[in-house]
Amino acid sequence: MSFKRLRKKSSLTYRPAGTSPVRRGSLRFTVRAWSVRHARALEWLYRRFAGVLLKLHGLFARIGYQRVERPVLAVEKRVKGVLFDCRMCGQCVLSDTGMSCPMNCPKSLRNGPCGGVRANGHCEVEPDMPCVWVEAWKGSRAMRDGDAILRVQPALDQSLRGSSAWLRATAMSAAAKASSGGPV
Amino acid sequence: MPEAFDPEDFSFVPEGHSSAGRLERVLRRGEFAVTAELNPPDSADPNKVYERGAVFDGWVDAINATDGSGANCHMSSVGICALLTRVGYAPVMQISCRDRNRIAIQGDVLGAAAMGVANILCLTGDGVQAGDQPGAKAVFDFDCMSLLAAIATMRDEGRFMSGRPITEPPRLFLGAAINPFAPPHDFRPLRLKKKIEAGAQFVQSQYCFDVAMLETYMARVRDLGLDERCFILVGVGPLASARAARWIRTNVPGIHIPDAIIERLEGARDQSREGANICIETMQQVKEMPGVSGVHVMAYRQEELVAEIVAKSGVLKGRRPWKPEPRPGDAAVIEAAAETQRILERAQSAQTHSPHTG
Numbered sequence: 001m002s003f004k005r006l007r008k009k010s011s012l013t014y015r016p017a018g019t020s021p022v023r024r025g026s027l028r029f030t031v032r033a034w035s036v037r038h039a040r041a042l043e044w045l046y047r048r049f050a051g052v053l054l055k056l057h058g059l060f061a062r063i064g065y066q067r068v069e070r071p072v073l074a075v076e077k078r079v080k081g082v083l084f085d086c087r088m089c090g091q092c093v094l095s096d097t098g099m100s101c102p103m104n105c106p107k108s109l110r111n112g113p114c115g116g117v118r119a120n121g122h123c124e125v126e127p128d129m130p131c132v133w134v135e136a137w138k139g140s141r142a143m144r145d146g147d148a149i150l151r152v153q154p155a156l157d158q159s160l161r162g163s164s165a166w167l168r169a170t171a172m173s174a175a176a177k178a179s180s181g182g183p184v
Numbered sequence: 185m186p187e188a189f190d191p192e193d194f195s196f197v198p199e200g201h202s203s204a205g206r207l208e209r210v211l212r213r214g215e216f217a218v219t220a221e222l223n224p225p226d227s228a229d230p231n232k233v234y235e236r237g238a239v240f241d242g243w244v245d246a247i248n249a250t251d252g253s254g255a256n257c258h259m260s261s262v263g264i265c266a267l268l269t270r271v272g273y274a275p276v277m278q279i280s281c282r283d284r285n286r287i288a289i290q291g292d293v294l295g296a297a298a299m300g301v302a303n304i305l306c307l308t309g310d311g312v313q314a315g316d317q318p319g320a321k322a323v324f325d326f327d328c329m330s331l332l333a334a335i336a337t338m339r340d341e342g343r344f345m346s347g348r349p350i351t352e353p354p355r356l357f358l359g360a361a362i363n364p365f366a367p368p369h370d371f372r373p374l375r376l377k378k379k380i381e382a383g384a385q386f387v388q389s390q391y392c393f394d395v396a397m398l399e400t401y402m403a404r405v406r407d408l409g410l411d412e413r414c415f416i417l418v419g420v421g422p423l424a425s426a427r428a429a430r431w432i433r434t435n436v437p438g439i440h441i442p443d444a445i446i447e448r449l450e451g452a453r454d455q456s457r458e459g460a461n462i463c464i465e466t467m468q469q470v471k472e473m474p475g476v477s478g479v480h481v482m483a484y485r486q487e488e489l490v491a492e493i494v495a496k497s498g499v500l501k502g503r504r505p506w507k508p509e510p511r512p513g514d515a516a517v518i519e520a521a522a523e524t525q526r527i528l529e530r531a532q533s534a535q536t537h538s539p540h541t542g
Contacts (some may be wrong), residue, residue, distance in 0.1 A: 110374045111329035114308040115363030115390055116437035124437040125311035137368045152382045155330035
């Protein structure tokens with residue numbers, strides 16, 4: 001389906017507010033809204049994909065995680081950029097936030113909506129944009145493990161910005177598996 | 185139950201408390217607490233703070249010092265708290281995540297605790313677009329949840345987020361804000377649960393002008409048992425006029441004012457008086473609501489009304505919160521206290537004519 005048709009189909013048309021510190025194209029926004037509507041399918045896909053990456057852990061470890069960082073990052077940036085309007089915070093929590101990227105919140109809140117959400121469910125800072133967290137809540141309700149949205153997320157580690165969250169998650173789950181005694 | 189400790193000795197943290205402050209003691213005693221918001225001065229004159237604090241004397245248990253609320257620049261909350269603690273007031277220091285990063289905030293927490301601040305309210309903060317300096321950089325290094333968790337770590341584990349030890353941990357009563365009146369409504373009670381898990385011991389709500397909506401929220405909060413784990417103070421305040429109400433509704437983020445309230449104000453002969461009456465009625469209604477531990481009165485630019493509103497509402501049931509004894513040199517404090525007294529006397533003589541009492 002072409003992007004033009006996708007945009008026409010979407011009930012949400014978004015014009016970026018001129019004064020926002022975060023510039024957003026309306027097209028990227030349209031795809032983002034699509035991703036939240038398909039949160040359940042994406043959750044399934046993501047889980048499969050994490051499994052595939054974990055299988056590749058041995059290979060990554062042999063080549064060296066630092067060396068695979070650049071090519072993986074290039075793919076990750078584009079894929080998540082298109083699907084979620086990803087901001088490359090390096091600590092992806094999409095599965096915990098209804099597949100709505102919390103870094104698109106102008107206050108970059110990672111634990112739920114602020115008190116400023118408008119009566120129509122739009123953002124306080126950018127009145128044209130539906131609140132990232134109202135979307136996240138909707139997305140989470142469609143997901144199998146949607147209650148993950150109730151977990152308290154720690155403060156973002158700003159020093160990890162721009163690095164690959166996929167590789168970090170893979171390395172971490174490999175380490176967890178190793179420490180629990182299972183085969184990697 | 186007899187007091188196990190001297191209620192006026194604030195030099196120690198009682199058993200089962202996490203702070204040495206007055207607000208925590210009032211709430212844990214099971215009293216209905218009243219807090220009020222101080223209008224921060226645009227001035228370097230300390231007497232401006234004392235004057236604005238004195239209007240609450242004897243009517244509130246704690247005074248909130250706002251941290252650039254509405255993203256407008258005023259005297260800092262740390263500064264206001266430093267002045268208030270000198271006199272012996274119990275300030276609630278508000279910390280917004282908008283203006284400072286984690287290094288600055290953790291430092292401020294230690295500084296505030298050293299000055300005698302016992303209560304901290306953790307807020308996300310309004311966006312910079314709402315204020316008088318929209319060109320400012322919005323920091324938001326923390327969100328209110330990670331801020332709560334960081335301060336709880338400092339207090340309970342005696343270390344900074346980095347793990348570096350703190351020799352004397354801050355003894356604090358930790359608070360957060362709730363807004364039961366903003367979407368997504370079914371997520372809001374669960375968000376309160378999250379805040380409690382992150383460390384909130386008390387919460388103060390956004391302005392309540394819709395008691396029915398609050399009741400729906402509170403019913404869910406009680407189902408989740410959250411009122412047992414946290415003290416809930418409901419935000420109230422007098423609307424100055426129907427025009428002001430309309431302006432607030434469109435321009436201030438997160439405030440829900442139903443049409444019925446605006447119509448009632450429009451129909452009144454004295455709109456300001458009617459605004460105060462609505463506030464008093466709301467206080468009386470929320471006082472009866474199970475799970476509500478107090479009210480937080482935000483009378484922006486009408487602070488002189490607070491004493492009268494609290495007196496008429498009867499929520500204190502005759503209890504008189506602590507009031508400072510002005511020091512001999514504090515002419516401004518003495519004058520402000522006398523002015524408050526005059527306002528109260530007028531209010532008490534008017535009370536006999538009010539249809540809303542008794």
